[in-house]
Amino acid sequence: MKQKCCRKTVVKTPMSEEGPGTPARARRRGSTRPSVRSTPVKYRFRKGTFEFWFEWLVGAQTHGGSEASECFYAASRIKDGDPRSWVREWLALGERIEARANEALFRRHSVSARECFLRASLYYRAARLYLSVHDPRYQELWQKSVACFRGGARLLAPPLEPVEIPFEKKALPGYFLKVDTGQEPRKTLVMIGGGDTFVEDLYFYIGPAAVKRGYHVLMVDLPGQGGLPFEGMTMRPDAEAPMGAVLDHASRRLEIDTERLAVYGISGGGYLVPRAASFDKRIKACIACSAIPNFYEYMTQGRRPNPIIRLEGTWLFHVLVELAKRRSPASQILIETYLWRWGARRLAEWMEMLKTFNFDRARFHARPSF
Amino acid sequence: MKQKCCRKTVVKTPMSEEGPGTPARARRRGSTRPSVRSTPVKYRFRKGTFEFWFEWLVGAQTHGGSEASECFYAASRIKDGDPRSWVREWLALGERIEARANEALFRRHSVSARECFLRASLYYRAARLYLSVHDPRYQELWQKSVACFRGGARLLAPPLEPVEIPFEKKALPGYFLKVDTGQEPRKTLVMIGGGDTFVEDLYFYIGPAAVKRGYHVLMVDLPGQGGLPFEGMTMRPDAEAPMGAVLDHASRRLEIDTERLAVYGISGGGYLVPRAASFDKRIKACIACSAIPNFYEYMTQGRRPNPIIRLEGTWLFHVLVELAKRRSPASQILIETYLWRWGARRLAEWMEMLKTFNFDRARFHARPSF
Numbered sequence: 001m002k003q004k005c006c007r008k009t010v011v012k013t014p015m016s017e018e019g020p021g022t023p024a025r026a027r028r029r030g031s032t033r034p035s036v037r038s039t040p041v042k043y044r045f046r047k048g049t050f051e052f053w054f055e056w057l058v059g060a061q062t063h064g065g066s067e068a069s070e071c072f073y074a075a076s077r078i079k080d081g082d083p084r085s086w087v088r089e090w091l092a093l094g095e096r097i098e099a100r101a102n103e104a105l106f107r108r109h110s111v112s113a114r115e116c117f118l119r120a121s122l123y124y125r126a127a128r129l130y131l132s133v134h135d136p137r138y139q140e141l142w143q144k145s146v147a148c149f150r151g152g153a154r155l156l157a158p159p160l161e162p163v164e165i166p167f168e169k170k171a172l173p174g175y176f177l178k179v180d181t182g183q184e185p186r187k188t189l190v191m192i193g194g195g196d197t198f199v200e201d202l203y204f205y206i207g208p209a210a211v212k213r214g215y216h217v218l219m220v221d222l223p224g225q226g227g228l229p230f231e232g233m234t235m236r237p238d239a240e241a242p243m244g245a246v247l248d249h250a251s252r253r254l255e256i257d258t259e260r261l262a263v264y265g266i267s268g269g270g271y272l273v274p275r276a277a278s279f280d281k282r283i284k285a286c287i288a289c290s291a292i293p294n295f296y297e298y299m300t301q302g303r304r305p306n307p308i309i310r311l312e313g314t315w316l317f318h319v320l321v322e323l324a325k326r327r328s329p330a331s332q333i334l335i336e337t338y339l340w341r342w343g344a345r346r347l348a349e350w351m352e353m354l355k356t357f358n359f360d361r362a363r364f365h366a367r368p369s370f
Numbered sequence: 371m372k373q374k375c376c377r378k379t380v381v382k383t384p385m386s387e388e389g390p391g392t393p394a395r396a397r398r399r400g401s402t403r404p405s406v407r408s409t410p411v412k413y414r415f416r417k418g419t420f421e422f423w424f425e426w427l428v429g430a431q432t433h434g435g436s437e438a439s440e441c442f443y444a445a446s447r448i449k450d451g452d453p454r455s456w457v458r459e460w461l462a463l464g465e466r467i468e469a470r471a472n473e474a475l476f477r478r479h480s481v482s483a484r485e486c487f488l489r490a491s492l493y494y495r496a497a498r499l500y501l502s503v504h505d506p507r508y509q510e511l512w513q514k515s516v517a518c519f520r521g522g523a524r525l526l527a528p529p530l531e532p533v534e535i536p537f538e539k540k541a542l543p544g545y546f547l548k549v550d551t552g553q554e555p556r557k558t559l560v561m562i563g564g565g566d567t568f569v570e571d572l573y574f575y576i577g578p579a580a581v582k583r584g585y586h587v588l589m590v591d592l593p594g595q596g597g598l599p600f601e602g603m604t605m606r607p608d609a610e611a612p613m614g615a616v617l618d619h620a621s622r623r624l625e626i627d628t629e630r631l632a633v634y635g636i637s638g639g640g641y642l643v644p645r646a647a648s649f650d651k652r653i654k655a656c657i658a659c660s661a662i663p664n665f666y667e668y669m670t671q672g673r674r675p676n677p678i679i680r681l682e683g684t685w686l687f688h689v690l691v692e693l694a695k696r697r698s699p700a701s702q703i704l705i706e707t708y709l710w711r712w713g714a715r716r717l718a719e720w721m722e723m724l725k726t727f728n729f730d731r732a733r734f735h736a737r738p739s740f
Contacts, residue, residue, distance in 0.1 A: 041446040043413075043438075058438045061431045068413075068428045068438060076411040111582045212481045 044072070047081035049334060053129055057122065064115055065122040065204035070097070074123075083130035083330045091141065094123035098148055110155050117152030121145045122204060130333050133229075133340050142198075142227055149200040160203070165220060167245040170231060173199055174220035174246075178255060179211050185257035188216040190246060194267025195235065195341055198226040205266060215262075216255055220246050222272060224341045234343030237356040243276035243283075251282065260284060271295055275359040295357035305351055312346045414442070417451035419704060423499055427492070434485055435492040435574035440467070444493075453500035453700045461511065464493035468518055480525050487522030491515045492574060500703050503599075503710050512568075512597055519570040530573070535590060537615040540601060543569055544590035544616075548625060549581050555627035558586040560616060564637025565605070565711055568596040575636060585632075586625055590616050592642060594711045604713030607726040613646035613653075621652065630654060641665055645729040665727035679718050 043058060045051040054075060060066045074089040101116030124145035131138045153160035158181050164171040179186060189210050191202045202219040210217045221228055222242045224235030236242075243263075250256050262285035265273030271292040277283040292298045311317040325332045335347070344350035413428060415421040424445060430436045444459040471486030494515035501508045523530035528551050534541040549556060559580050561572045572589040580587045591598055592612045594605030606612075613633075620626050632655035635643030641662040647653040662668045681687040695702045705717070714720035 041442050043442055055439070058428075061438065062434075064432075068431065069425070072411050072413055109583075111579075209481075213479075 044075045045078075045080050047328075047330075049330065050078070050080060050086065053126065057126055060122055060204040063204045063206075063208045064118050066119055070119070070123075081328065081330060083333055086130045086330070087127050087137075090123050090127035090129075094120045094127060094141075094144070094148075097123060098144075101148070101151065105151075114152045114155035117148045117155070118204075121148035121152060121200060124148060125198065125201065130330055132333055133337055139227075139230070145198075146200060149203075153203075160207075163218075163220075163249065165245050165249045167223075167242050170233060172220050172222065172228070172242060172245065173226065174218060175199060175203065176253070177203070177207050177211060177217040177219070179214055179216055183254050186216050186255060187214065187260035188218060188250065188256045188262070190218045190220070190250065190261065190263045192220065192222060192243075192263065192265045192269040192272050193225055194265075194269045194272075195224065195338065196267065197221075197269075200226075202266075206264065218246070218250055218256075222246075224343075229341050229343065232343075235341055235353075235357075237275070237353075237358070239272040239275040240279035243272070244280060247280060247282045258282065262287065265289070268292070268295075271298075271357055271359070275357075278359050278363040291361075292357075293359055293361045296351065296354040299351075299354055305348075309348045309351065312348050414445045415448075415450050417698075417700075419700065420448070420450060420456065423496065427496055430492055430574040433574045433576075433578045434488050436489055440489070440493075451698070451700060453703055456500045456700070457497050457507075460493050460497035460499075464490045464497060464511075464514070464518075467493060468514075471518070471521065475521075484522045484525035487518045487525070488574075491518035491522060491570060494518060495568065495571060500700055502703055503707055509597075509600070515568075516570060519573075523573075530577075533588075533590075533619065535615050535619045537593075537612050540603060542590050542592065542598070542612060542615065543596065544588060545569060545573065546623070547573070547577050547581060547587040547589070549584055549586055553624050556586050556625060557584065557630035558588060558620065558626045558632070560620065560631065560633045561587060561589045562592060562613075562633065562635045562639040562642050563595055564635070564639045564642075565594070565708065566637065567591075567639075570596075572636075576634065588616070588620055588626075592616075594713075599711050599713065602713075605711055605723075605727075607645070607728070609642040609645040610649035613642070614650060617650060617652045628652065632657065635659070638662070638665075641668075641727055641729070645727075648729050648733040662727075663729055663731045666721065666724040669721075669724055675721055679721065682716050682718050 042051055044054050054071065057066050058068050058071050061068050061071075070093055074093045077085065077089050079085045097116050098120035101113050101120055104110075104113035104116055122145075124141050128138060128141050128145070131141065150162065153162075153175065156177075158178050161176045161178070163174045163176050165174055189206070191206055191210075193199070193202050199219050199221040207217055207219075222239065223233035228234075247261070250261060251258050261282060263273045263277060263283045264287040265271070266289050270288040270290050274286055274288045274291055274293070277286040308317070308320060311320070321332075339345070339347070339350055342350050342353055344353055412421055414424050424441065427436050428438050428441050431438050431441075440463055444463045447455065447459045449455045467486050468490035471483050471490055474480075474483035474486055492515075494511050498508060498511050498515070501511065520530075520532065523532075523545065526547075528548050531546040531548070533544045533546050535544055559576070561576055561580075563569070563572050569589050569591040577587055577589075592609065593603035598604075617631070620631060621628050631652060633643045633647060633653045634657040635641070636659050640658040640660050644656055644658045644661055644663070647656040678687070678690060681690070691702075709715065709717070709720055712720050712723055714723055
């Protein structure tokens with residue numbers, strides 16, 4: 001077992017993400033600034049982050065989170081950049097597919113029921129993307145989405161097991177996905193999301209792919225993720241603390257070979273996971289997609305923050321925010337969600353917080369990268 | 371076992387296909403004419419049949435035939451309506467993914483190898499859509515696509531078994547996909563494609579979905595389909611003859627419960643399958659998506675064929691064809707392919723042939739439909 005003795009680390013920074021879609025101009029001038037929009041290929045939308053989330057949804061088809069035809073149908077009824085139509089259409093699709101799941105269950109077509117529950121779950125999830133966290137429908141749709149996810153997860157073979165990991169007198173919610181019902185220890189992947197994810201989302205990124213390759217998967221929401229900010233658990237720089245609790249849980253499970261424990265962080269997880277790995281030796285392999293050694297630097301991309309932030313709290317700032325909301329109501333909801341996840345009241349406060357989110361790249365440079 | 375005693379038939383005619391996308395105008399005027407374009411939702415293309423095939427490709431993601439991101443990347447480099455760029459881009463994608471499959475195989479990552487081989491296979495298949503059957507690259511790409519498909523199919527568990535079904539001193543190529551390696555007889559679905567399909571395509575429509583639901587699947591090319599026209603086996607109205615050979619093969623296999631034998635025909639298979647079922651009592655259930663009781667009527671949609679066809683063979687007709695080629699080179703290739711599949715030299719001859727492709731709807735109307 002090669003994995004037993006060496007600690008493998010992949011630290012992929014956003015700067016190394018130059019795909020075929022990177023604008024030629026940026027490549028020619030040898031820019032070291034990360035290219036945030038790495039691809040010019042659009043599926044459907046032009047405005048705001050609609051396109052980003054839509055691509056995410058269509059891609060989820062691979063692991064049963066969506067059907068492209070359903071996504072394009074919903075999209076055809078959404079007004080580009082208008083969050084209200086976004087919420088309405090994904091909600092309607094979620095309801096339609098959930099009804100189909102229930103009918104399939106009633107007819108004892110368990111495969112179809114499972115597939116529809118999982119898709120309905122992600123469609124309810126999609127609807128929440130442009131709902132304010134302060135909107136009463138947010139929690140209602142979150143519960144619906146979790147119920148559908150669990151309805152589908154129960155019908156997996158073996159079923160996905162919900163777990164609650166004790167942490168600082170509260171609990172981190174998660175799921176344990178097993179290759180089979182055997183008890184012998186197996187290689188295991190711990191998956192962590194980012195600043196926008198719910199633990200249920202993680203299944204659609206990697207769940208079936210990992211299981212097919214013989215990995216158990218432990219998926220967990222860390223503070224700031226999923227619904228944890230509702231319980232006062234917001235983002236914190238010391239990812240090694242909650243990850244420690246996750247690794248304690250993993251160490252106690254007989255099915256997990258702790259000598260072959262890999263951790264995979266996506267998006268903001270590209271900060272959380274290498275940060276934890278640089279403290280905790282129980283992590284034997286670390287995949288960050290993409291690594292974010294310094295969150296503040298990543299968000300500001302080496303530029304000074306917009307000087308308007310200094311006006312925060314003044315009447316002028318409020319006027320500017322109101323104008324921005326009218327111009328881009330969708331972005332406003334996303335910013336509000338970020339502040340909520342970080343437990344920040346203001347943008348300037350959030351920016352200050354981000355400065356503490358960093359890890360030492362040198363700890364990884366010395367290790368083999370592949 | 372409810373299926374044991376009754377013969378189930380679903381005959382869905384194109385006329386009953388009014389989805390949410392059917393133009394409201396057509397619905398209001400109570401048109402009985404089938405709506406050929408049943409949906410106004412476009413993924414990417416506007417011209418010709420590019421959009422039709424592109425949607426087919428993106429949809430294949432569900433069963434591992436494609437990745438939406440790869441499809442949209444290829445599409446972004448294709449000039450709408452230009453068959454040359456279509457062929458070039460799908461071929462390039464096929465080569466890229468095949469190389470990745472070979473690398474994965476070399477590294478003994480058999481799941482990734484399997485997934486890449488299957489996708490490469492469908493991308494080579496896509497490239498062939500707008501290649502003339504008389505182009506030497508056509509057969510070359512066909513062989514590449516079959517080789518990739520078989521490379522992936524070998525890595526399935528249990529592996530997909532290629533079969534050759536004897537028919538009139540020649541052979542119909544097919545695959546047998548099993549739920550498991552057991553020998554006890556199981557319910558089985560025989561899948562038949564249409565006027566555009568290769569037997570390998572059929573896997574991506576239904577293969578994994580059927581197996582998950584406990585069905586073995588037997589997929590076969592009938593005369594006129596796949597590469598059979600290269601061997602002089604062109605489309606024939608008496609689908610019950612080749613289907614008889616397929617059912618003989620099925621009856622001899624121990625793994626198949628011949629009392630629970632369903633037949634599913636897609637596209638032109640919506641003619642072949644009910645036609646065979648109206649003669650052969652071994653078919654216990656029949657799904658036609660959609661049923662085509664009369665091919666001539668379907669193609670002409672109740673209208674008289676274009677009077678230009680009467681000019682066929684004259685110099686004027688040749689001029690008109692040349693002009694049409696310039697305007698729509700892609701459609702020209704498709705028409706040429708259809709004539710080749712039917713073994714017709716001329717459009718008028720093809721039209722006459724189509725008149726013999728029909729079955730008696732009354733044989734099905736008396737049966738329960740669900």
